[in-house]
Amino acid sequence: MNVRSDIEVRLDAWVQEGPTRLAGPALESALRRVAGTTQRRTLRGPFGLAPAWSLGRSVLAAGLAGLVVVGALLGAAAIGVLSGGPLPSPEPSPRAAEPGPLAEGARYAIDQPVSVSFTVPAGWVYGGPDAHIIMLSNTELTAWILWSAWPATDNMYRDPCHWQQGELDPPLGPSVDDLAGALAELPGFVTAGPTQTTLGGLPAKEVSLAPTTITGCDQDQMKLATSMPTTPGGVPPTDPTVRAFQLSHTYLGLGGSSTITIVEVSGSREVMVSWTSMADRAATDDVLAIEGSVRFP
């Protein structure tokens, strides 16, 4: 027999007390908001493919965009030929970045997971791509930059410190604003933003996150999303030979501030994370210079 304790009996009675009706104006106000809200349409076909109508639209849009681009190029060429004026000289092709030190001022390109090119100041190193992330860092490791695609289907943890509690529910939406808004709402950080900015000439949203502590976090780690693992303990390891590699898995570092810039490139939500140590203010200038040099093909 299930014997209810005294506290359970008291709660049974107590919790029944109190209001049970939502005021009419509050309900009407909510329904007016509903009337002005668009439903999210993220229905997906088998194997995560977008529904056929969506694919069709994408193909059509891409075709039209291609026609516009080709037309514009032909038009520009024609104007150049007819007017006899010089066509703008193309920027030198970026060279593919190889793991190791990078030359100051040279333009480098990376294709995976994000196609992007950039220049770097003196003293920057390319760590090499892995499954999700591209990492650049200065040789002192007081600043680094990561690139990642954040697919519309990827959710994020409700609480990066207590990530074992699970992911956002309802899940993260597909837009740049959805991700920026969700990041800004995360507990456990001193947060700035989201603010409007540009990256590679495209409109972008930026959120800065500085973790307050990892004490008491699940497994002593902070995590944003399942596909983005952290360094054990969330703290950069002290061994420099493994540190550079492990930093590439670290999105959230103590002792510094992470700025997450989100941009939509050809329908894909791309994320750039820069981290700068509080101990090296000059590194911030380097990061800003690299960000300013970013171009999408």
Place this chain on the structure above:
Amino acid sequence: MERDLIERAQHGDRDAFDILARSRADRLFAIAVRILRDFHLAEDVVQDALVVAWRELPTLRDVDRFEAWFYRLLVRLCYRESRRARQRRTPVLMETPLGNASDERLATVIERDELERAFMRLAPDQRSIVVLHHYLGLEPSEIATTLGIPPGTARSRLHYAHQALRAALDADARQAAIIESRP
């Protein structure tokens, strides 16, 4: 009928959602106000829940889980509001004016006040479980399904919530005894 309304709302039928919302608003508010212990916050949360439910409804895969999905959404918004409210407001308790209360009535109000204070010391996830269990009458396994947590977690949170409430009430009783014993 209900299933038809949900499916129509999923496909953008605002009238269908209007019916669903009106039929649930009071229940959602009753749950929210018991978790948050604040009328205004509860109103805000229910309004947000209705808007988010409309926006996200197309992502609901199993129409038969609509009720649980809606409760889960509401509880998540209560968590969020609790975090915000913790820093900016003092909760408005659901007090009853004492007036010329009899001893019996006074005892009831005092007991209610004790529970209120003890309850406010619980974490939002514990409060939610207490409300889902004692107000809605859900068993831990049903709470687990509703909140999307393991059944063991639901059981242990409820257990610890009871334990914490008991400890808080005992602590208040000891405090009251000390005050009464002072000359």
